[in-house]
């Protein structure tokens with residue numbers, strides 16, 4: 001898509017994912033003229049999603065490849081652990097994996113849709129245990145934006161009133177779908193080892209949105225915003241409880257930026273989008289104000305410049321840090337807004353560890369449909385706050401548990417490991433054993449909080465340049481014992497849950513947390529690198545994602561995170577981006593920007 | 594316009610079949626995709642009435658590369674490499690692994706050997722390793738057949754008992770004698786690929802009584818017999 005209709009823009013937004021999409025929606029709805037630059041190609045989930053296609057219709061039955069690591073049908077374009085022509089590197093001893101996508105909407109097209117709020121503790125972790133940093137904002141500051149974001153995008157779930165697991169306001173959540181049999185079985189047995197199971201929160205419509213009410217509540221006194229929002233909500237169908245969300249959703253029942261945020265923003269007439277536009281750097285004038293951005297037009301390989309009063313960088317946490325570091329000038333020799341030296345520092349991922357199990361009680365379960373909303377209906381929030389506070393655990397922060405299994409659609413690799421359960425069955429016996437074991441496997445994955453540290457950072461790789469001539473990133477990483485011990489705790493807990501179900505643990509449960517933990521980046525919740533704070537000497541942004549040094553420069557994606565709670569980050573990214581956008585609207589109106 | 598009052602997806606036949614054939618799937622896709630642009634009617638009930646396509650419409654096309662393939666109309670982008678002779682041997686081995694029975698046909702009759710051909714011909718490192726393992730393994734299997742059962746006999750010429758005599762020795766690596774370990778790795782790889790090939794077909798999924806990939810009007814709790822089976826009543 002290439003459209004530059006306006007002569008002048010108030011705001012340039014770099015990136016069209018969760019953060020860029022949300023800023024574009026809020027600003028365009030507020031009458032601000034916005035130009036969005038997206039490095040990836042135009043992408044339309046309505047026409048491009050392979051909803052019902054089966055593994056047998058795909059090359060190699062849909063197996064993952066270098067180009068499509070999560071399978072052929074995964075809604076990732078020009079991305080994955082590698083992006084063609086756009087390398088990155090790791091320092092010796094670091095094995096960082098960086099998942100990117102080059103498409104309109106970025107990773108919101110294929111993300112897992114898990115949408116958990118950070119709680120009160122999560123904004124003030126240092127005050128609680130002396131580690132990491134406190135945010136310059138509280139849960140109360142963000143709460144209204146969580147409500148608004150959930151109302152807009154549609155999130156199913158329930159209010160359980162559990163510790164540090166916030167309720168949404170009345171009328172905000174979509175109804176949680178009924179639990180699957182495997183989830184009920186897990187709930188029953190996990191309770192015996194003290195592990196609670198409650199409805200999960202995912203950005204999926206289980207019902208059609210009440211478009212008239214929601215649009216009025218979201219935008220009182222703004223007729224344009226009400227209209228585009230209401231129209232957009234009406235265009236979305238409810239989930240029909242079939243087809244994998246990771247492929248995207250052609251009926252717009254789940255959240256993707258190109259189905260939920262961009263269409264209403266474009267409908268205001270205030271948003272233009274240029275795709276295939278790879279931003280290299282933010283430009284500044286002699287006064288040190290941002291003037292616009294240089295980007296490479298990927299279709300012509302020519303460098304272009306566009307200008308605006310405000311620049312929002314929302315290219316995903318690490319890409320945003322990269323753009324700032326590459327925006328060097330006489331006034332900003334170490335990168336734009338990097339007087340603190342904090343750009344690229346304190347990057348975090350989520351702690352991940354998993355265990356699988358085979359549950360004899362689930363063998364020969366009567367045939368039934370387990371599709372549901374494709375992803376989890378139930379999960380386990382962190383439940384050991386009290387034990388942690390009493391010092392009974394050897395790690396400081398919590399994790400939640402995602403799990404699943406049962407009679408799912410057979411795909412690539414189906415029953416590939418059955419040999420070890422059956423002493424090498426083949427022939428008629430193999431066939432029988434496949435029938436018996438089908439649907440009897442479960443997996444449990446922990447998603448835990450990592451504490452930021454000095455040893456985890458990204459810098460410009462002196463040797464690296466991508467195919468657009470832009471210097472690339474090099475990653476450095478070191479876990480602390482908090483993460484390693486947490487990963488070990490995860491595996492032990494999952495093994496005990498599986499055993500409580502009468503099951504057999506099928507993965508190695510490591511004593512050494514370093515062997516249990518997933519490589520950094522692999523959980524794809526990378527945040528930090530452009531952290532916000534109260535002290536301009538130690539942070540890059542203020543609480544509104546505004547650069548301390550360049551007041552018309554904002555970074556509204558996960559780069560601003562100063563901690564990375566176990567709650568998957570995207571809902572918080574969008575809530576914080578909305579809050580920052582409101583601030584930008586005010587500042588533009590008062591001519592402060 | 595009466596037909597268009599309701600979202601089309603609720604009118605789809607909820608077929609009992611496990612598999613939706615591709616054409617059917619595409620038709621549903623098209624309907625689902627069309628739903629959002631249905632024009633509003635006079636009833637005032639919430640209809641899918643907004644033109645969601647921004648102006649100018651987003652109408653992108655996949656580049657058709659491995660990084661950006663057409664996911665709606667998938668295509669295999671490489672030539673198959675196994676010879677007809679290799680395929681014939683593989684077909685016999687696939688059927689030793691998954692024979693026909695009263696619930697479903699054999700693996701080769703559903704093209705398992707062709708899937709393995711597609712797999713070993715793919716331009717990826719792991720696949721190329723499997724190509725060596727499998728092509729070498731097929732030759733090894735014929736040689737083992739000659740050594741055990743007489744000159745001129747290939748694996749596919751053996752009786753079922755004779756085939757089993759070899760496979761019994763290589764079907765489970767931990768129990769396999771040292772000099773047959775490579776044979777066991779070959780067998781295990783073919784078994785895994787055959788399993789994928791077979792169970793992902795319509796016939797395989799029907800055999801498993803897989804139910805899903807069918808649009809529902811609502812999501813119900815698990816049926817009582819399932820809860821009973823799991824002790825959840």
Ligand SMILES: Cc1cc2nc3c(=O)[nH]c(=O)nc-3n(C[C@H](O)[C@H](O)[C@H](O)COP(=O)(O)OP(=O)(O)OC[C@H]3O[C@@H](n4cnc5c(N)ncnc54)[C@H](O)[C@@H]3O)c2cc1C
Nearest residue numbers: 015017018019039106107112113114279316557568569570
């Ligand atoms: C498989 C998977 C599952 C996930 N599951 C979950 C989940 O369940 N819950 C959750 O909360 N999070 C999940 N995530 C993480 C989630 O996708 C991200 O947190 C979220 O997409 C971040 O939004 P963003 O806008 O910062 O970045 P992105 O969504 O990555 O969007 C950034 C956009 O900016 C563009 N861009 C980058 N550099 C440039 C440049 N120089 N110039 C122009 N454009 C540029 C990119 O092409 C991209 O389109 C998952 C991620 C993956 C991959």
Ligand code: SF4
Nearest residue numbers: 239240242243245249
């Ligand atoms: S499960 Fe529901 S939300 Fe997800 S892709 Fe299918 S219809 Fe869409």
